[in-house]
Amino acid sequence: MPVQNAEIASMFDQTADLLEIKGENPFRVRAYRKAARTVEGLPQSVRSLLAAHEDLSELPGIGKDLAGKIADIVASGHFELLDQLKKKMPGELGEMASLPGLGPKRIKLLYDEVKVRTLDDLKRAIQKGKLHGLHGFGPVVEKKLAAALEKPVAEKRFKLAVAEAEAEALVAFLRDKGRVVVAGSYRRRRDTVGDLDILVTSKHGAAVGDKLVGYDSVAEVLAQGPTRTTVVLRSGIQVDLRAVPDASYGAALMYFTGSKAHNIALRNIANDHKWKLNEYGLFSGKRRIAGATEEEIYKKLGLAYIPPEMREDRGEVALALKGELPRLVTVDDIRGDLHVHSDWTDGTASIAEMAAAAQARGYAYMALTDHSRRQTMSHGLDPAKVARQIREVDKLNAKLKNFTVLKGIEVDILKDGKLDLPDKTLEQLDVVVASVHSFFDLPPEAQTERIIRAMRNPYVSIIGHPTGRLIGEREPYAVDMDRVTSAARELNCCLEINGQPERLDLNDIHAHMAKSKGVKIAVSTDAHATSSFAYIRYGIDQARRGWLTADEVINTRRLPELRKLLKR
Ligand code: DGT
Ligand code: CA
Ligand code: CA
Ligand code: ZN
Secondary structure (H helix, E strand, O other), X not given: OOOOHHHHHHHHHHHHHHXXXXXXXXXXXXHHHHHHHHHHHOOOOHHHHHHOOOOHHHOOOOOHHHHHHHHHHHHHOOOHHHHHHHHHOOOOHHHHOOOOOOOHHHHHHHHHHHOOOOHHHHHHHHHOOOOOOOOOOOHHHHHHHHHHHHOOOOOOOEEHHHHHHHHHHHHHHHHHHOOEEEOHHHHOOOXXXXXXXXXXXXXXXXXXXXHHHOOOOEEEEEEEOOOEEEEEEOOOOEEEEEEEOHHHHHHHHHHHHOOHHHXXXXXXXXXXXXXXXXXXXXXXXXXXXXXXXXXXXXXXXXOOOOOHHHOOOOOHHHHHHHOOOOOEOOHHHOOEEEEEOOOOOOOOOOHHHHHHHHHHOOOOEEEEOOEEOOOHHHOOEOHHHHHHHHHHHHHHXXXXXXXXXXXXXXXXEOOOOOEOOOHHHHOOOOEEEEEOOOOOOOOHHHHHHHHHHHHHOXXXXXXXOOOXXXXXXXXXXXXXXXXXXXXXXXXXXXXXXXXXXXXXXXXXXXHHHHXXXXXXXXXXXOEOOHHHHHHHHHHHHHHHHOOOEHHHEHHHOOHHHHHHHHOO
């Protein structure tokens, strides 16, 4: 039974919600949430890792116990603990957790005192005034809840890495039916994906649809027709499959890749020529003048080929008309990683193991940037430990050939913008990544000043995950990125695009803002395990969506040049 990573993650999230509602030990709750993030972000399916006899307990946040549970889930398709919890606490308690003002504590209260188990129960309870007098439920909370219950459920979006695991498995499954490609926001590499739009070149659309409907992970079939089939997978993600003939493959790919706004801009150009552009091709009257490939359509329209990541109608069409599109950075341009953790703090591998994995990717360098002392949970380094680590790195570098471990730190930015380590420690390092890991709720002015103040420290090379967002979990902190990017330019400090699947921070818009001001960017993985170097791909996706060229990304440079750029 093919259990996808996203399903396992969703099982762990539900378990965490229910355990929390039950009032279980918060450490246990957190462990399940952490494991969910790890599983969801893996560059490979858990199933294939198990098949290759990989030790899952070496992954961040997954101990022996959880590794065993994951293996059980893959074998049985069920998570026993979750099944038990659901039996004990039936209803929609998990769904209720997404309502405003309703945390596990209040849900437990509703459950115990008012017997609320479903969203409908809750609606009725509010109508009948049963929440009056319940501890913590004032009229304001009640009003908010009533309003939220009236609203249609917000469209759920999936992190790109989660969608990718589903998409890749599905493409492999459908491959024998024709040429298969995933279009839509997925192909544009948006940080989140609403649904998967899959095209298959085939004259037998019905047969392709039949095959999809027979896929193991299908939970529900929404529509099935001769050229289009729509299903929902067990992870909740919707799949729109379309069968298209070869002659209009390019036109269909272009149309369903979108974005809608980009399509409209192209259609307007076609109209100027008195042509018609749709998902079947580019037509002059009834005659198809292009359609088999995207390239020939762009060419006929007088445009340079526009990479999918740029197709957002943010000025790319005008540039393509002039033949002035930027040459976007690729994964192959990357020569090293500038944000890497080891088992000295919360990483899972030794410095030497991380270095070996980076070198195996073809890199020439990596910056070792473990946490600073304020991160007590992660065993952050104090000045004495930094000094010891420096000696260890010197020893390792003496042994390594064609590879350099740069000495570094990910230093916490304190509440007032000072750093968590003294300058005399920082001055001994090659790379200082400065990050906010606390006081996420400061007002905008204070948060912005705090980060700019950190950049004023001349030893800081890069601001790590500059907005602090965790996709779907934590909003970016209130920070004025216009001011931060301007200050970065003025102070000659780099900003990071962090490739962790739940971060992707800077996002595309902010990366483009930084680029347009001349700020240099580091695309890094924040790897806590050897397998996480693969996250570079997601960082590069967002860099490309921000129109970055190799020249604007500092870790495309050879080491001597990089060292010059890092000096301030
Ligand atoms: P998503 O799924 O919300 O992450 O975003 P997309 O961009 O994948 O949007 P989706 O799945 O609704 O549609 C896929 C593509 O199909 C979209 O990017 C452009 C094209 N498309 C959909 N509806 C229209 C439309 O009304 N007009 C035009 N020109 N194109 C459309
Ligand atoms: Ca889509
Ligand atoms: Ca769609
Ligand atoms: Zn960090």
